[in-house]
Amino acid sequence: MNGESVFAKPLGAAMQHALDYVSGVGEGDVDARVSLGEVRRRFDLPLADGGVAPEQVIDDLVRGAEGAIVRTAGPRFFGFVIGGSLPAALAADWLTSAWDQNAGLYVIGPAAAVVEEVAGGWLKSLFGLPEEASFAFVTGCQMAHVTALAAARHAVLERAGWNVEVDGLSGAPAVRILTSTEQHVTIPRAARLLGMGTGCVETLPCDEAGRLRAHSLREALARNGGRPTIVVLQAGDLNRGAFDDFRTLIPIAREYGAWVHVDGAFGLWCAASPSYRWLLEGMDAADSWSTDGHKWLNVPYDCGYAFVRDAKAHYASMNVHSSYLVQGEGARDQVDWTPEFSRRARGFATYAALRQLGRGGVAELIDRCCSVAKALVDGIGSLPGAAALCEPLINQGMVRFFDPAPSATEADHDRFTDQVMAGVRATGEAFFTGTNWHGVRAMRVSVSNWQTTLSDVERVVDCVAGVLEELRRPGRR
Ligand SMILES: *Cc1c(COP(=O)(O)O)cnc(C)c1O
Numbered sequence: 001m002n003g004e005s006v007f008a009k010p011l012g013a014a015m016q017h018a019l020d021y022v023s024g025v026g027e028g029d030v031d032a033r034v035s036l037g038e039v040r041r042r043f044d045l046p047l048a049d050g051g052v053a054p055e056q057v058i059d060d061l062v063r064g065a066e067g068a069i070v071r072t073a074g075p076r077f078f079g080f081v082i083g084g085s086l087p088a089a090l091a092a093d094w095l096t097s098a099w100d101q102n103a104g105l106y107v108i109g110p111a112a113a114v115v116e117e118v119a120g121g122w123l124k125s126l127f128g129l130p131e132e133a134s135f136a137f138v139t140g141c142q143m144a145h146v147t148a149l150a151a152a153r154h155a156v157l158e159r160a161g162w163n164v165e166v167d168g169l170s171g172a173p174a175v176r177i178l179t180s181t182e183q184h185v186t187i188p189r190a191a192r193l194l195g196m197g198t199g200c201v202e203t204l205p206c207d208e209a210g211r212l213r214a215h216s217l218r219e220a221l222a223r224n225g226g227r228p229t230i231v232v233l234q235a236g237d238l239n240r241g242a243f244d245d246f247r248t249l250i251p252i253a254r255e256y257g258a259w260v261h262v263d264g265a266f267g268l269w270c271a272a273s274p275s276y277r278w279l280l281e282g283m284d285a286a287d288s289w290s291t292d293g294h295k296w297l298n299v300p301y302d303c304g305y306a307f308v309r310d311a312k313a314h315y316a317s318m319n320v321h322s323s324y325l326v327q328g329e330g331a332r333d334q335v336d337w338t339p340e341f342s343r344r345a346r347g348f349a350t351y352a353a354l355r356q357l358g359r360g361g362v363a364e365l366i367d368r369c370c371s372v373a374k375a376l377v378d379g380i381g382s383l384p385g386a387a388a389l390c391e392p393l394i395n396q397g398m399v400r401f402f403d404p405a406p407s408a409t410e411a412d413h414d415r416f417t418d419q420v421m422a423g424v425r426a427t428g429e430a431f432f433t434g435t436n437w438h439g440v441r442a443m444r445v446s447v448s449n450w451q452t453t454l455s456d457v458e459r460v461v462d463c464v465a466g467v468l469e470e471l472r473r474p475g476r477r
Contacts, residue, residue, distance in 0.1 A: 102342045103116065136334075221252065233261070266291070427467065
């Protein structure tokens, strides 16, 4: 026996490749550099009869992925809402795979169960959520919505005398979901997955600032009063980072006996910052909350969290029992709170991220991302041929670009805005994505990476300025 583990070579190779990657993630092109056809050509090998040495598999994988990895984990990716990975979180995530716990039951993963229990408590305390609230670590905010809304569905139907877990939805009183026009698409999808259908979702108008109007909510609640109702409010919308006025809206929903759920995929993290906490005032009076770990906390994919004030409703909607499971030894069995059965020990990375940052570090991360977003929107928005569509309230903003042709129409400016985004991506310096906002095309500026600093701003503004200048040159297009 030569003493070397069969894991040594593949793990050693992976460690070296990973270190090379993360050390250089702030340099090199942000966007991918190979075509779809090329990526397919590299990976689509015939599945051979014989196997390949594990370290060879890893080396081949890295070679195949060369230029086909988007540096979303780096400091100059500003598309969608995407975070990177904190060093402690990434390292803990590796261990999670090495330990390979099935984090469904305490009995087969005591450390995984307890770490999740502790991290769940830390998160509640960071967000200022009620101590008695239950929680679930899931794959992302989409599944957090499904989990929280399953608890909501249970509770509102139970109040109407209906047991949805036993009797399903056929013949049940029709549940309705009231939300705003700024809702995220994962809300109607959660309604689909829970059998309630997108038809049950009513979108109500917002004010100028993107906040659900109180009188619209009251009117909608008064209409068909008595129907089981879930109100979904938003803490940080995708375009402007708008926050609903929880202090006003939640008491109105309460008056009508509605369940209130808060989509705080990234915005809930503002509760951890003394400078931004005011945006969430009154939010703790809701019944359930969803947020992500893989966005603003900078935990590797995938990681989201659901919290439910009425732990009994949460448990009733998710718990699972069978004679072959070993449960109920005073520990928290995760299967009783999540839609998955076998599952990854998702708590380790969150626990590691929170310990690396501490309360102060989380607050500093939130504040820094917001300052960078503001500086980017100000810097890009004041370039010739650009305008800020909205100043970031938190870490999200929007900029629009203008076609210099004297006869240019709104449609030309829309097209031009897309051209600028494509031009910036082509430089490899930064990556932005677009949106349609109030009928016009805009470039979104989204900042949630722990590595992004004010020093990236100048570099990115220069890059956008160069692209814009080139595109605005007469006869250029
Ligand atoms: C990203 C996002 C979601 C969905 O979260 P996933 O983690 O991608 O499932 C839901 N709501 C808002 C506001 C988001 O930004």
